[in-house]
Amino acid sequence: MTDSWIVLVLVALGVFLLMEIVAWAAHKYIMHGWGWGWHESHHEPHDDLFEKNDLYAVVFAIFAIGLFAVGTLADLPLVTAVATGITLYGLFYFIVHDGLVHQRWPFRHIPHKGYAKRLVQAHRLHHAVKGREGCVSFGFLYAPPVEDLTDQLRRSGRVRQEQDERRPAN
Template sequence: MHWLIYLGIVLITFLIMEGVTWLTHRYVMHGFLWYLHEDHHKKGPGFFEKNDWFFVIFAVPSIGMILWGTLDPSMWWIQAIGFGVMLYGFAYFMVHEIIIHQRFKLFTRSNNIYIRAIRWAHKMHHKHLDKEDGESFGMLLVHQKYWAKVKKDRENTRNKKG
């Protein structure tokens, strides 16, 4: 039974992280830490961006919580939260860096409707080059208007072929 509670905490933390990410992206990255995030919207030379520091910013508390829960077994639930944050960080890396921005050329083409919707939503986010007037600050949850756009495009493509 203990492992079910542990797993539940990991999964709930993972889900909560989408909200934390949205809030952080909207009010911190597009707010007082814009100087770290700006080069993500205005790409400069080189592979690395100042924006990559956000991986460290989120990784440090995650590692700290995992370590704390490991060193003090009575704080096992803190460890579970740390693993939930880590799991979200992994998902974020896969979606944002590999699928959307293709910084690592592993998945360059996909007709999967979910992948196309998140890529479209992120493209709409990046059409804004400054910190104001942004949209689509989340990562894994996609607003219905982006799903509708992708479905409409897919339908139009089918009609042209048929």
């Protein structure tokens, strides 16, 4: 049963989806908590190719590589499927978060509609707060509605004044 390719694909896809919850929790409670020392570099302007925050990707990659090794050496296809789901999430994170949202690639694309635009806007609202406290939108591939995030920031009183001044009136 666990060698069935359908089961293994479903496990990998399930882990991929579960990784958004894991990433949300890690972002909110680790990166904006005791792990702020690495993540702070992501919230500061810089022109370097890499930032200290990229070490989180290295940690997740080492974990996935370890699972691939265990799954392969111990002939445990389910473990390999879990590693595949984690790796796919990392690939999507790299494409969407680093590429589309933060424009860390040599080519630029700014989405003007739909899901991609909402994702970019939500992440910009995440960065609208200076420092680690009071941020919103901790997911990487899911973004709550921008209006909800804006209201949440307003209620917190932590949004930068210039952010309010730049946003067009409805």
